[in-house]
Amino acid sequence: MKVKSLNSIKPQPLTLEQTLYIDKHLPLVEACRRGDRKAQYEIYRLYAKAMFNVAVRIVNNTGEAEDVLQDAFLDAFQKIHDFRQSSTFGAWLKQIVINRALNHLRNRKVQFIDIEDAPEVANEETYDEEGIELDIQRVQNAIQQLPDGFRTVICLYLLEGYDHEEIAEIMGVAESTSRTQYIRAKKRLLEILKK
Known part of the structure; x- marks a missing residue:
């Protein structure tokens, strides 16, 4: 029986499920998994402002965005054992915030128009953007x-x-x-x- 040398073995690329992201807040996430309230507060402190901005951009109301934010953090802390490091914790949390915000809009009866049967829209038209002062x-x-x-x-x-x-x-x-x-x-x- 021939044994291959280690040099002849080519490493196989990792699948998406095998790829783990290095997350600088992982020790806090691990502490949250153990139910550490101080770690939960620190995670909240680190991410609340950015996640609030995401929520307010979607729901367009600061009071409603605050509600979305609180619900999202509750979801995140309750489901923190489901976080598998296939992304950073911030990306995982952002997805929860976006889903909560969209659910909030759906509850407001916002219609996302499905226009598959509508005539095809031509590629993006060009608009005179030079005349617009953008700040x-x-x-x-x-x-x-x-x-x-x-x-x-x-x-x-x-x-x-x-x-x-x-x-x-x-x-x-x-x-x-x-x-x-x-x-x-x-x-x-x-x-x-x-x-």
Whole structure:
């Protein structure tokens, strides 16, 4: 029987399930798994502001965003044993916040229009963006003026970095709907900014 030398063995690439992310807050997460209240407070302190910003961008109401944030943290601490390190803790928590915010919008009866049967929208039209003075406050105010469905797609795509396939899955719509909503939201946002 021949034995292969160690040099001839090629390492196999890791599958997505095998990939673990190095998370600088992992010791706090482990302490939270043990029920350590101080660790839970520290996790809350570290992530609350960023997660609140995610929630308020989606629900567009600070009081409702605070409720979403509290519910999301409760969910996270109750389900912390389900965190498998396939992403950072912050990314896992952000997904919980986004799901809570979207559920909140659904409870508000926000309709995410499924327009699969609508005629295909041409590729993004070009708009005169040069004439628009863009500053952060004006853009934030303009985003807040968008209807909930448009605002959600804009926030998830531009601000949170999700692609249309992920947005479609999160929102429970077709990928083409996400793309179309984004194009229409961007057009409406530009119209608001031109005023």
